[in-house]
Amino acid sequence: xxxxxxxxxxxxxxxxxxxLTTHKNKLFASVGEExxxxxxxxxxxxxxxxxxDRFTKSFDDIINDIDVRVVVEVMGGLNPxxxxxxxxxxxxxxVVTSNKELVAAHGAELLxxxxxxxxxxxxxxxxxxxxxxxxxxxQCLVANNVSEIAGILNGTTNFILTKMIxxxxxxxxxxxxxxxxxxxxxxxEADVEGHDACRKICILASxxxxxxxxxxxxxxxxxxxxxxxxxxxxxxxxxxxxLIGKVKRLENKMCDIVVAPMFVPSNSQLANxxxxxxxxxxxxxxxxxxxxxxxxxxxxxxxxxVVADVVDCVKHLKNRKYLFWTxxxxxxxxxxxxxxxxxxxxxxxxxxxxxxxxxxxxxxDIHVLEKPDAKTGEIAFVxxxxxxxxxxxxxxxxxxxxxxxxxxxxxxxL
Amino acid sequence: xxxxxxxxxxxxxxxxxxxLTTHKNKLFASVGEExxxxxxxxxxxxxxxxxxDRFTKSFDDIINDIDVRVVVEVMGGLNPxxxxxxxxxxxxxxVVTSNKELVAAHGAELLxxxxxxxxxxxxxxxxxxxxxxxxxxxQCLVANNVSEIAGILNGTTNFILTKMIxxxxxxxxxxxxxxxxxxxxxxxEADVEGHDACRKICILASxxxxxxxxxxxxxxxxxxxxxxxxxxxxxxxxxxxxLIGKVKRLENKMCDIVVAPMFVPSNSQLANxxxxxxxxxxxxxxxxxxxxxxxxxxxxxxxxxVVADVVDCVKHLKNRKYLFWTxxxxxxxxxxxxxxxxxxxxxxxxxxxxxxxxxxxxxxDIHVLEKPDAKTGEIAFVxxxxxxxxxxxxxxxxxxxxxxxxxxxxxxxL
Numbered sequence: 001x002x003x004x005x006x007x008x009x010x011x012x013x014x015x016x017x018x019x020l021t022t023h024k025n026k027l028f029a030s031v032g033e034e035x036x037x038x039x040x041x042x043x044x045x046x047x048x049x050x051x052x053d054r055f056t057k058s059f060d061d062i063i064n065d066i067d068v069r070v071v072v073e074v075m076g077g078l079n080p081x082x083x084x085x086x087x088x089x090x091x092x093x094x095v096v097t098s099n100k101e102l103v104a105a106h107g108a109e110l111l112x113x114x115x116x117x118x119x120x121x122x123x124x125x126x127x128x129x130x131x132x133x134x135x136x137x138x139q140c141l142v143a144n145n146v147s148e149i150a151g152i153l154n155g156t157t158n159f160i161l162t163k164m165i166x167x168x169x170x171x172x173x174x175x176x177x178x179x180x181x182x183x184x185x186x187x188x189e190a191d192v193e194g195h196d197a198c199r200k201i202c203i204l205a206s207x208x209x210x211x212x213x214x215x216x217x218x219x220x221x222x223x224x225x226x227x228x229x230x231x232x233x234x235x236x237x238x239x240x241x242x243l244i245g246k247v248k249r250l251e252n253k254m255c256d257i258v259v260a261p262m263f264v265p266s267n268s269q270l271a272n273x274x275x276x277x278x279x280x281x282x283x284x285x286x287x288x289x290x291x292x293x294x295x296x297x298x299x300x301x302x303x304x305x306v307v308a309d310v311v312d313c314v315k316h317l318k319n320r321k322y323l324f325w326t327x328x329x330x331x332x333x334x335x336x337x338x339x340x341x342x343x344x345x346x347x348x349x350x351x352x353x354x355x356x357x358x359x360x361x362x363x364x365d366i367h368v369l370e371k372p373d374a375k376t377g378e379i380a381f382v383x384x385x386x387x388x389x390x391x392x393x394x395x396x397x398x399x400x401x402x403x404x405x406x407x408x409x410x411x412x413x414l
Numbered sequence: 415x416x417x418x419x420x421x422x423x424x425x426x427x428x429x430x431x432x433x434l435t436t437h438k439n440k441l442f443a444s445v446g447e448e449x450x451x452x453x454x455x456x457x458x459x460x461x462x463x464x465x466x467d468r469f470t471k472s473f474d475d476i477i478n479d480i481d482v483r484v485v486v487e488v489m490g491g492l493n494p495x496x497x498x499x500x501x502x503x504x505x506x507x508x509v510v511t512s513n514k515e516l517v518a519a520h521g522a523e524l525l526x527x528x529x530x531x532x533x534x535x536x537x538x539x540x541x542x543x544x545x546x547x548x549x550x551x552x553q554c555l556v557a558n559n560v561s562e563i564a565g566i567l568n569g570t571t572n573f574i575l576t577k578m579i580x581x582x583x584x585x586x587x588x589x590x591x592x593x594x595x596x597x598x599x600x601x602x603e604a605d606v607e608g609h610d611a612c613r614k615i616c617i618l619a620s621x622x623x624x625x626x627x628x629x630x631x632x633x634x635x636x637x638x639x640x641x642x643x644x645x646x647x648x649x650x651x652x653x654x655x656x657l658i659g660k661v662k663r664l665e666n667k668m669c670d671i672v673v674a675p676m677f678v679p680s681n682s683q684l685a686n687x688x689x690x691x692x693x694x695x696x697x698x699x700x701x702x703x704x705x706x707x708x709x710x711x712x713x714x715x716x717x718x719x720v721v722a723d724v725v726d727c728v729k730h731l732k733n734r735k736y737l738f739w740t741x742x743x744x745x746x747x748x749x750x751x752x753x754x755x756x757x758x759x760x761x762x763x764x765x766x767x768x769x770x771x772x773x774x775x776x777x778x779d780i781h782v783l784e785k786p787d788a789k790t791g792e793i794a795f796v797x798x799x800x801x802x803x804x805x806x807x808x809x810x811x812x813x814x815x816x817x818x819x820x821x822x823x824x825x826x827x828l
Contacts, residue, residue, distance in 0.1 A: 019557050019700060029624070030556050030736055124554065130701035132546070132554030140538065140546030142444050143433050143721035210443075269707055272686050286433060286718035287544035290708035293683055294701060304700035307557035319733060322444055 001034045002314045005062040007084060008075035009042040009055075012098050012125070015303025016072055017051055020310075027307070031314050038068055041075075063087055070313045072306060073097040082106055089113045089121060094313035098125035098306050104199035108212035108327035120321050122309035127153065127200045128278050130301025131294035135308075137207055137282060138323050144284030146208040150246040150414055153200040155276035155296045156184045156191035157223050157243040161261075162274045164231050165240050171226060183276055193222035194243060194259040201245030204280070205257055209249060211328040213257060219336030221260040229371075230407050233346060233380045236369050239265040242273075244412050254334045262412030263344055263382075269293075270414050281414065337389040342411035344369075345395070346380040349403040355379045358401055362394040379403075382411060415448045416728045419476040421498060422489035423456040423469075426512050426539070429717025430486055431465055434724075441721070445728050452482055455489075477501055484727045486720060487511040496520055503527045503535060508727035512539035512720050518613035522626035522741035534735050536723035541567065541614045542692050544715025545708035549722075551621055551696060552737050558698030560622040564660040564828050565694035566687050567614040569710045570598045570605035571637050571657040575675075576688045578645050579654050585640060597690055607636035608657060608673040615659030618694070619671055623663060625742040627671060633750030635674040643785075644821050647760060647794050650783050653679040656687075658826050668748045676826030677758055677796075683707075684828050695828065751803035756825035758783070759809070760794040763817040769793045772815055776808040793817075796825060 004020075006013050020027070020037055027035055039062050040046075040055050049055070059080070062068055071088045073095060075081050081102050088095050090113060097103065103110075103126045114121035124134045128151075137146070152158050156178055163174035175192065178184035190196050198220045205213045223243050234241045242264045247257040264271045269291045273279035278296030283289050295301040312321065349355030356379060359366050363383035371380065383391070395405045418434075420427050434441070434451055441449055453476050454460075454469050463469070473494070476482055485502045487509060489495045495516050502509050504527060511517065517524075517540045528535035538548045542565075551560070566572050570592055577588035589606065592598035604610050612634045619627045637657050648655045656678045661671040678685045683705045687693035692710030697703050709715040726735060763769030770793060773780050777797035785794065797805070809819045 015700075023557055023559070023700075026559060027557065032736075130698075131704055132550040135554055136546040136550055139726065140549055140719065140722050142725050143437055143441065143718040145437070145440065269686065272683070284544075284718065286429075286437075286714040288709050288712075288715060290545055290706070292704070292706060294704035298702075300700040301702060304557040304698065305554065308554050311556050312553065315733075315736060319729075322446075322729060 001036050002069050003036050003038040003067040004070040004072060004310060005039040005041065005068045006037060006072045006074065007041040007062070008073065009040055009044070009046060010074065010076070011299045012302045012306065013074040015299040016074060016306050019300065019303050019307045027311060031311055035310060035314060038065065059084055063091065068093060069317055070094045070096065070310055072310060073099055074306065075099070076101070078102060078105060085110060086113060089117055089119055092117050092119050094120040094317070096122050096306055096309040096313060098123070098302050100126040100196070100199040100203060104202045104215050107203065107206060108325060111324050112327070115320065115324060118320055120313050120316060122312060122321065122323065124309050125302045125305035127203050128280055128292065128294065129296040129298060130305050131278060131280065131292050131296065133204070133280055133292050134207060136292065137204065141282060141284050141287060141290070144286045146282060146284050148246070148248045148283040149201070149204050149208055149280065150244055150270065150412070151201070151280035152242050152270055152273050152278050153197040153245045153280070153296065154191055154243060155278060156188065158273065158278070159183050159276045160192070161223060161226070161241055161243065164226065164228060168228060170228055171224060192224050194220040197243060197245040198259045201247055201257060201259060205247040205255060206325045209255060210325045211332055212325055213255060213328070213333060214330055217330035217333045219258050223261050225407070226261055227407065230346065230409060232371060233344065233369050234263050236371055237263055237344065237382060239263050240271050241409065242270060244270070244414070250334070253332070255332050256334050256339050258336060258339060260410050262410045264412045264414050268414045337387065337392070339388050340385050341388060342382060342385045343391050344380070344382050344409045344411060345405060346378065346407040347398060347403045347405045348377050349379055350377060352377060352379050355403045358398065358403060362397060415450050416483050417450050417452040417481040418484040418486060418724060419453040419455065419482045420451060420486045420488065421455040421476070422487065423454055423458070423460060424488065424490070425713045426716045426720065427488040429713040430488060430720050433714065433717050433721045441725060445725055449724060449728060452479065473498055477505065482507060483731055484508045484510065484724055486724060487513055488720065489513070490515070492516060492519060499524060500527060503531055503533055506531050506533050508534040508731070510536050510720055510723040510727060512537070512716050514540040514610070514613040514617060518616045518629050521617065521620060522739060525738050526741070529734065529738060532734055534727050534730055536726060536735065536737065538723050539716045539719035541617050542694055542706065542708070543710040543712060544719050545692060545694065545706050545710065547618070547694055547706050548621060550706065551618065555696060555698050555701060555704070558700045560696060560698050562662045562697040563615070563618050563622055563694065564658055564684065564826070565615070566656050566684055566692050567611040567659045567694070567710065568605055568657060569690035569692055570602065572687065572692070573597050573690045574606070575637060575655055575657065578640070578642060582642060584642055585638060606638050608634040611657060611659040612673045615661055615671060615673060619661040619669060620739045623669060624739045625746055626739055627669060627742070627747060628744055631744035631747045632671050632673060637675050639821070640675055641821065644760065644823060646785060647758065647783050648677050650785055651677055651758065651796060653677050654685050655823065656684060658684070658828070664748070667746070669746050670748050670753045672750060672753060674824050676824045678826045678828050682828045751801065751806070753802050754799050755802060756796060756799045757805050758794070758796050758823045758825060759819060760792065760821040761812060761817050761819045762791045763793055764791060766791060766793050769817045772812065772817060776811060
């Protein structure tokens, strides 16, 4: 019997307790011994829980219990999660977390502490919910040099964009619907402004390139400014708008990493990932493109990924798993303004012929997008790949020439 | 340093040797020691290989070398692969294989020998080439009861069907093109008649349900009878024809397993998997649907999956991986005639009104498919789910009534 403790009894935490209970026999068959929930840490009371006798309000009950070999952290947030996880690892307890904020902010340090203490720090559930992604990258693709990872990493924004694309709903209405359905928080900023996706692409990039990339080094744009006009122009171009987290290793080994809405061509595997689903493409030098698809959030999908990590910890109580990356000062990340991308630009001009000529002059080669019901004075085009810096400068020149740029969205090379 | 031997220096084998050489540093960083190719078994001579000094024509050089801890079997076929693999496992050497025929025919026995000898028998590359699938099902989805697996498991047939769907090429022309491009063998039977897909769905089913299912228990249909008319009717219905390997666990714990062409609705994740790519959907009770996509064959994708298994063996020389299923007499597989499915039926009738009435009488509810350029006397419809047995009987009655059934394709509930 191996004793585990669960810190947090919210959505994911209660799911972990549920799966460890309902799937006891299957897990026993896999592990060869019982996984016993000894403590559940939560400040709230759960008198009606079948596990009500295991609840505690004190972290001391966990840290001081030498029986507890694996600790599940599903509280979320950095405090006190960071402190608790660190202390668990320092005493040699394995830790499993679904907390992407924690891993993105302190992954390198916690992995290093785990290594020093010959224990495991696993976080499959921190990216892609129930989709296997951390273990496949770390183990199945170990014989590959990964050159790029790109994904739809946030279900809330993908739900909103799907409603905009398929039902012509505007952003505000789609966001409200997402909130009503429980897909978006009352304060939706972390999702709609891309911060959640940013943490996830940081974790994947750190894993793939063995060096921690921190969220503050990543240029992040959300989807709140996307309009239905943009959605229509994407369709005319031959694709859809998706919020993409993307990291690419350049030839000089530097990382080009960004979170932003992008035009994704219809024939891309990422174009057909709708609603709250996530999809992640990993490009390896041997495998080529591999794509993982599934539910990126939710109680049981996320909890099942946590439990899979618990099982792995139990099987490796003495042998550390080889999951590791080193700390870094983000110096391997290029300035986002040096990143090269093609761009969709929509603008309003008093004289469209003049505006298109000006655009051609600035961007050299443009592909004009014609919308049958375009408003008077509306122009839209896609430019060839240029540095983001050049694009920004050109946008300034357009604006100064009376051509008001209303939207600029990257073309995803996906 | 850990010494390995590679049996077979064909497409995959030479890829394994290449990756172990070119990715040496990355692998060293992951494993913590060097993986050294000590022997390569092949009856042919490779005097120009940089590893020419490691070649042997004698299996004895491998089996008698106690230094060799991991043996890679990439010869293909059952003989002598089966005998060699068994003997390696019996001496405690770990074995990694990409040989689906071997795993589908002898997996249970070889896993059992590996267990008794406290060693590993791994075969990630046997299904889905470079796509991570065995390890994700076995490890990442361990906290799930898998209820269904369905996949496009054969790249050759998917390439042929894609050409038929997107370019209106007929079967024979598409097959010839596949052969010219090296995607299909000169004798294409194993691919086009579904035997290759059958072996793969057997491996996945055995893994997911922990009991060996042998290929001879699986009703298998190929794609050689699919016509461009069927492709058009699938499009009118709202989907595409794909060769699907599918296993479903019924409520009574019996397995409903089949390999057959199926109508796949356009909004299914499997509908958009084109060309030589594979895609596999795994339905878990906690995760919901998870889909894995990538190159299902080819030298480096397959070899990279083999090398990932080699790495896992090297990391687990003393601890066995928990990959196992028991033998069985196929008694958990239902008779394919008892399987329930909706069906597309195309027929030729002297009197189409009479024919549709007869079809309605037999199938109770039918959905007529109308093709603008249908030949005189051609009828096509989709019936509601019925046992395959009932459908076959009804087809006999239609034929006896002068309504000649020319095509019957399952509707994939995917």
